Amino acid sequence: MATYGFLGLGIMGNAMAANLIRAGFDVTVWNRTASRCAPLVALGAKQAATPREVAASCDITFAILSDPAAARETCFGADGVLEGIGDGRGYIDMSTVDDQTARDIGAAITAKGGRFLEAPVSGTKKPAEDGTLIILAGGERSLFDDALPAFEKLGKKNLYLGELGQGARMKLVVNMIMGGMLAAFSEGLALGLKSDLDGAQILDVIEAGAMACPMFKGKGPMLLGENYTTSFPLKHMQKDLRLAIALSEELGQSLHAASASNELFKRASIAGYGDEDIAAVYRVIK
Known part of the structure; x- marks a missing residue:
């Protein structure tokens, strides 16, 4: 064996x-x-x-x-x-x-x-x-x-x-998409709450439609409850976004959305939230 x-x-x-x-x-x-x-x-x-x-x-x-x-x-x-x-x-x-x-x-x-x-x-x-x-x-x-x-x-x-090298590239692509999705999700929830919408109802609408996904289902309650118990440290997501951007520069592919997401995660890390879950990016968005 x-x-x-x-x-x-x-x-x-x-x-x-x-x-x-x-x-x-x-x-x-x-x-x-x-x-x-x-x-x-x-x-x-x-x-x-x-x-x-x-x-x-x-x-x-x-x-x-x-x-x-x-x-x-x-x-x-x-x-x-x-x-x-x-x-x-x-x-x-x-x-x-x-x-x-x-x-x-x-x-x-x-x-x-x-x-x-x-x-x-x-x-x-x-x-x-x-x-x-x-x-x-x-x-x-x-x-x-x-x-x-x-x-x-x-x-x-x-x-x-x-x-x-293909495994590394696939992982960076996947995590780059995940980081962008979480940034957009956090901004949408922040805007909805400031519009006096009910947070649970926002999550229900998302879950019922084409945007339903396990990440939103899992992270939504964390954002509403501001509970950032770590399953994926925010600092590692920022590292992955940075590596994806470096790959894009090597290959000549523009990444407008990923670059913006990277700045949000970078700001959250600088603010001291790097060891918290990736959901803590919401702290600097809200």
Whole structure:
């Protein structure tokens, strides 16, 4: 039976690693703040001291980290994944990063004799807990096939998108659309409430029509109640919007709406709401 590593135990990684452990997989975990490993060790995981130790001892190592800088540090840093990978062992980075970061990590892993797959996920805390994420993979096809038993415990849809970088690009497109939708939704709700419309009725009208979607259904009550319990940190959405805009500059594609949305999320992050849920963008809109 394959052995699995898991690096990064934040909101997403903790839930995802727990699903693998509960499914009976042999899992070794690591996190920069080592104390976060304790609940998973209690579930049956092993704990490693460094990413190098995980990559050297596991057939397939997963990582889900906060941003490109963290992804690069975990791979290239002292005692990083690159120092432990080799002999055909797999490294699957599920972080949301730019396509260049994915390619740089992939090239280095391959050069050391490992196999690499980017596999960012679409979904937030609840889908991570429920194992209903959408996995967007690019890179080594054999590693995608070998990882399917684990992917099936993590996601409801596992897509192989082709060459390395396509997973990162798909994730940025999806999150860019999500950020724009949430900004427009927040502005509409703010305008409606200032027009003395009933907030619950606004949500009912949206839910009954063509704009009905799970995000509006989930975030609407959060906005009305101003409850911003974090399932997707606002600072990470702003990072994803920034990366999407950088991609647009590289490809020569104008992004008027996304650029405006980025400024709203940037303003909310500067105002101190970065660690709250993405719904907290409403704070600076209302």
